[in-house]
Every structure is written in structure tokens, then in C-alpha cells.
Amino acid sequence: MSRKEELSGNLESVRSKIAKVADHDVTLIAVTKTFPVSDAQILHELGVRDFGENRDAEGAEKSAVVSGTWHFQGQIQSNKLKSITSWASVIHSLDDPRHFEIIEKVAPHPLQIFLQVSLDGAHHRGGAGLEELHSLAALVESSPTHTLAGLMSVPPVEMDPDQGFAQLAVIHTEFMKLFPGAKSLSAGMSGDYETAISHGATHVRVGSSILGSRSPHL
Numbered sequence: 724m725s726r727k728e729e730l731s732g733n734l735e736s737v738r739s740k741i742a743k744v745a746d747h748d749v750t751l752i753a754v755t756k757t758f759p760v761s762d763a764q765i766l767h768e769l770g771v772r773d774f775g776e777n778r779d780a781e782g783a784e785k786s787a788v789v790s791g792t793w794h795f796q797g798q799i800q801s802n803k804l805k806s807i808t809s810w811a812s813v814i815h816s817l818d819d820p821r822h823f824e825i826i827e828k829v830a831p832h833p834l835q836i837f838l839q840v841s842l843d844g845a846h847h848r849g850g851a852g853l854e855e856l857h858s859l860a861a862l863v864e865s866s867p868t869h870t871l872a873g874l875m876s877v878p879p880v881e882m883d884p885d886q887g888f889a890q891l892a893v894i895h896t897e898f899m900k901l902f903p904g905a906k907s908l909s910a911g912m913s914g915d916y917e918t919a920i921s922h923g924a925t926h927v928r929v930g931s932s933i934l935g936s937r938s939p940h941l
Contacts, residue, residue, distance in 0.1 A: 733933045744917045754930035763789040779803045786810040798849045805829040815875045818851040837875040837909045873907030884915040888922035
């Protein structure tokens with residue numbers, strides 16, 4: 724089996740599972756981290772237009788070769804923001820107002836921005852607490868350049884995904900009362916995207932279910 728046949732079969736399986744559970748539009752983001760740019764090129768040939776990266780260097784390299792909407796979803800480092808905003812169109816992991824202040828200064832184009840929410844208060848894993856969420860959202864929404872897209876979260880490993888995404892759905896519903904334009908919800912990865920969609924996820928970040936468990940080239 725060729726790599727294109729393998730990726731095509733995996734992609735079709737994921738798309739089919741999404742179609743079975745979704746009663747709303749869902750953006751499938753193919754997460755290509757650790758995989759070669761050739762895989763991103765194949766996925767583009769297969770109709771994928773949304774790609775996700777956790778690492779700045781990989782995103783910069785691949786986005787220069789493969790056109791589409793590139794999403795940054797890793798933890799943000801201040802010193803990488805100038806580079807990240809040069810290739811990414813969507814940021815999924817903003818959780819610190821200081822990072823947004825840098826984005827305002829260095830981003831060369833408008834960005835769609837998701838705020839990352841912590842579901843358990845363990846901020847070392849990334850994510851703003853509920854008490855910080857509204858002030859951060861107000862900061863992004865007041866920007867003349869960038870758009871507050873919605874919320875993102877990664878449930879803790881020890882948390883049942885169904886419980887985690889149900890909790891996130893409640894947070895998002897309450898959030899939209901104050902920020903009605905922030906309709907998008909980025910949640911769900913290879914192991915739990917169907918559950919996330921059932922709780923309202925509009926963007927799912929899928930890597931291994933499409934590309935395999937790890938890069939055969941590493």
C-alpha cells in the first residue's frame with residue numbers, strides 16, 4: 724500500500740466518523756507534527772486545507788510548501804510569537820494577556836484566536852482559569868485587527884473525556900452570553916474527537932488517526 728492510499732483510507736474513516744456524529748459544521752484539522760512535509764502535501768492532494776502544528780519550526784517549514792489554513796495549537800513561548808504569527812492564521816492556545824500584547828505588535832496579518840481553558844486549574848499544562856477568561860477575551864475582542872474565535876481545551880488525561888467536554892460545553896455556553904461572536908469550540912483529538920463533537924466541538928485536531936502513531940521517518 725502506498726502512503727497516499729494509507730492516508731486516503733485513514734482520512735476517509737475519520738471524515739465518515741465525523742459525519743455520523745455531527746449535526747453542525749465541523750472543521751477537521753490534520754495535525755502533522757513529527758511527520759514529513761510530503762505527508763502534508765499528500766493530504767492537500769486529498770482535499771485537506773486545515774493543518775495543525777504544535778511546534779513553530781515545523782509549522783514554518785511545512786506552511787512554506789503546502790498552502791492552506793495553518794493552525795498553531797502548542798503552548799506559546801513569547802520569543803516564538805513573531806515567527807508563529809508569520810505562518811499561522813489561527814492560534815488555538817492563547818492563555819496569557821502578555822502573549823496577546825506581543826501578538827498585537829508582531830503579527831503581520833489578522834489572526835483567528837481561540838482562548839485555551841484549563842478544566843482543572845493545572846495551569847502548567849496550559850490554559851486560563853475561568854476567573855481570567857473574561858478579561859482575556861475582552862482584550863482580544865477589543866483588537867481592531869484580530870478576531871476572538873472561541874474557546875479551546877484539552878481535558879486532563881485523568882478526566883473522563885465525556886465529563887470534560889460536557890464541562891467545556893457549559894463553559895462555552897456561558898461564555899457566549901458575554902461574547903456572542905465567539906461561536907467556535909476547538910476540542911477533541913484522535914482518541915476522543917467524536918465525543919467532543921457530540922458536545923458541540925466545531926474544530927477537531929486529529930493527528931494519529933490520519934497519519935499513524937508516529938512518523939516512520941523519525
